[in-house]
Amino acid sequence: MQSSFPNTNQFTWLPKTLTNLTYQKIQQRESFLSFVYKAISRPLTNMFVPKTNPTTQFISTRILLEIEQRINQLGKIDWQDSQQGIYPVDLLFDNPWQNFFRYYPDVWLDLGYLRNLQVETLFDGVADSMRRRILAPLKRGLSAFSSIPPQQIKVLDVGCGMGQTLKFLRAALPEAALFGVDLSTGNLRQAKQVLLENPGELPQLTPANAEDLPYPDNYFHGTSSVFLFHELPAVSRKRVIEECFRVTKPGGVLTICDSMQLFDFPELEVLMKKYFPAMFHESYHRDYIQDNLVEHLEQAGFEKIETENHFFSKYWSARKPELVSSK
Numbered sequence: 241m242q243s244s245f246p247n248t249n250q251f252t253w254l255p256k257t258l259t260n261l262t263y264q265k266i267q268q269r270e271s272f273l274s275f276v277y278k279a280i281s282r283p284l285t286n287m288f289v290p291k292t293n294p295t296t297q298f299i300s301t302r303i304l305l306e307i308e309q310r311i312n313q314l315g316k317i318d319w320q321d322s323q324q325g326i327y328p329v330d331l332l333f334d335n336p337w338q339n340f341f342r343y344y345p346d347v348w349l350d351l352g353y354l355r356n357l358q359v360e361t362l363f364d365g366v367a368d369s370m371r372r373r374i375l376a377p378l379k380r381g382l383s384a385f386s387s388i389p390p391q392q393i394k395v396l397d398v399g400c401g402m403g404q405t406l407k408f409l410r411a412a413l414p415e416a417a418l419f420g421v422d423l424s425t426g427n428l429r430q431a432k433q434v435l436l437e438n439p440g441e442l443p444q445l446t447p448a449n450a451e452d453l454p455y456p457d458n459y460f461h462g463t464s465s466v467f468l469f470h471e472l473p474a475v476s477r478k479r480v481i482e483e484c485f486r487v488t489k490p491g492g493v494l495t496i497c498d499s500m501q502l503f504d505f506p507e508l509e510v511l512m513k514k515y516f517p518a519m520f521h522e523s524y525h526r527d528y529i530q531d532n533l534v535e536h537l538e539q540a541g542f543e544k545i546e547t548e549n550h551f552f553s554k555y556w557s558a559r560k561p562e563l564v565s566s567k
């Protein structure tokens with residue numbers, strides 16, 4: 241079946257205002273598709289696997305408005321970052337539902353793709369916008385190496401999964417040498433397929449545990465990690481941060497993106513503590529939302545730690561000092 245979605249590049253000739261409006265419309269349609277998916281899948285799940293969904297909780301109008309405002313703000317920042325040249329505007333028109341319609345019904349056999357779509361629907365069609373929020377702090381951090389030719393810049397994505405963040409990194413840093421590690425060889429296979437469909441040199445993909453990265457000390461100018469930390473037990477989170485510190489060059493940057501934490505949006509405590517872990521079988525999420533990653537970053541040796549929130553996600557960016565004190 242032909243895709244009903246526009247191809248990447250299709251809108252770049254439009255005047256800016258029109259492109260922005262088109263982007264907003266597509267975002268609204270993605271949110272709508274996510275809503276339809278949830279509306280259909282929840283009664284079906286209840287019918288076949290009763291009690292899988294936790295009891296519905298009341299969310300006040302004020303919180304719903306706050307969520308809506310956060311989602312709109314996320315769209316605005318995504319647009320602004322593209323206009324500031326942090327990444328090409330084409331990325332905004334890339335959407336995970338595209339292949340659903342193009343390859344229907346075969347998509348049902350592709351578990352990796354379905355898992356991705358699940359993440360996308362969970363976050364109301366804006367998971368990619370949230371992933372892209374690491375690009376601005378990462379590029380700011382990499383500007384410390386502006387005297388180095390762009391081809392010599394090395395960036396590692398830890399827990400790269402099926403390559404979504406690497407795809408954005410490739411678009412934002414077309415000449416850099418990119419690397420990705422993940423525990424799952426299946427996910428890496430998917431990543432290779434995704435990345436081969438995109439322009440630019442294929443990143444080096446390596447199966448490895450992020451707690452024991454297979455790279456020398458001080459190797460990368462930048463390190464990123466997206467939606468990995470909530471999957472890790474507390475002790476591994478600390479260990480992964482220490483490993484990121486070890487492989488990052490002095491003066492280099494680490495950016496982390498993951499789901500928001502309890503103190504970022506306390507009104508959503510029930511959603512974070514019960515709904516998310518139960519629906520998505522994320523056993524370490526409850527511990528993650530109460531963990532202090534700033535403390536782990538400081539203990540590992542990072543400095544200039546900054547945090548930000550966008551919609552339902554949270555970001556940490558940190559710098560490895562030029563002169564690392566020996567511990």
Ligand SMILES: C[S@@+](CC[C@H](N)C(=O)[O-])C[C@H]1O[C@@H](n2cnc3c(N)ncnc32)[C@H](O)[C@@H]1O
Binds near residue numbers: 371467471
């Ligand atoms: C939720 S996915 C996120 C993937 C990708 N970064 C994204 O944004 O879609 C988490 C990924 O982390 C990987 N992972 C989990 N524990 C890991 C570990 N200890 N070392 C390396 N990868 C790990 C999983 O295999 C999975 O691909």
